[in-house]
Amino acid sequence: MAELLAPDEVRSALGTRPGWSGDPARISRTVEFPTFPAAITVVDRVAVVAEELDHHPDIDIRWRTLTFHCATHSVGGVTARDLDLSGRIDEIVAAAGGRDVSAGAH
Numbered sequence: 001m002a003e004l005l006a007p008d009e010v011r012s013a014l015g016t017r018p019g020w021s022g023d024p025a026r027i028s029r030t031v032e033f034p035t036f037p038a039a040i041t042v043v044d045r046v047a048v049v050a051e052e053l054d055h056h057p058d059i060d061i062r063w064r065t066l067t068f069h070c071a072t073h074s075v076g077g078v079t080a081r082d083l084d085l086s087g088r089i090d091e092i093v094a095a096a097g098g099r100d101v102s103a104g105a106h
């Protein structure tokens, strides 16, 4: 089973991941896409990766803005698996032209 990261490890990981914020309980990123269908395509691509990793983000969909939350539910916080998943989400977001917005600002 994946181990929880120490608060310091989460903090330093966040320092290397523009757009992500959070704490040892979960990390999150909110991104806006040009259109609603573009956002849903991103959800679809993230779903494929989540199945591949057997690790799934919580996703909040509001029109063309998505918020991804990554945590390992089985241990109640952030693990290396969430860092992997968030990196994969970043690749998909970048390819789809997502831009960061602050949560709740849309």
Ligand SMILES: C[C@H](O)[C@H](O)[C@H]1CNC2=NC(N)=NC(=O)C2=N1
Pocket: 054, 055, 056, 057, 070, 071, 072, 073, 074, 075
């Ligand atoms: C059996 C399977 O590995 C688990 O249920 C997985 C599936 N995806 C998961 N995703 C996340 N984010 N946390 C989990 O604990 C989790 N558990």
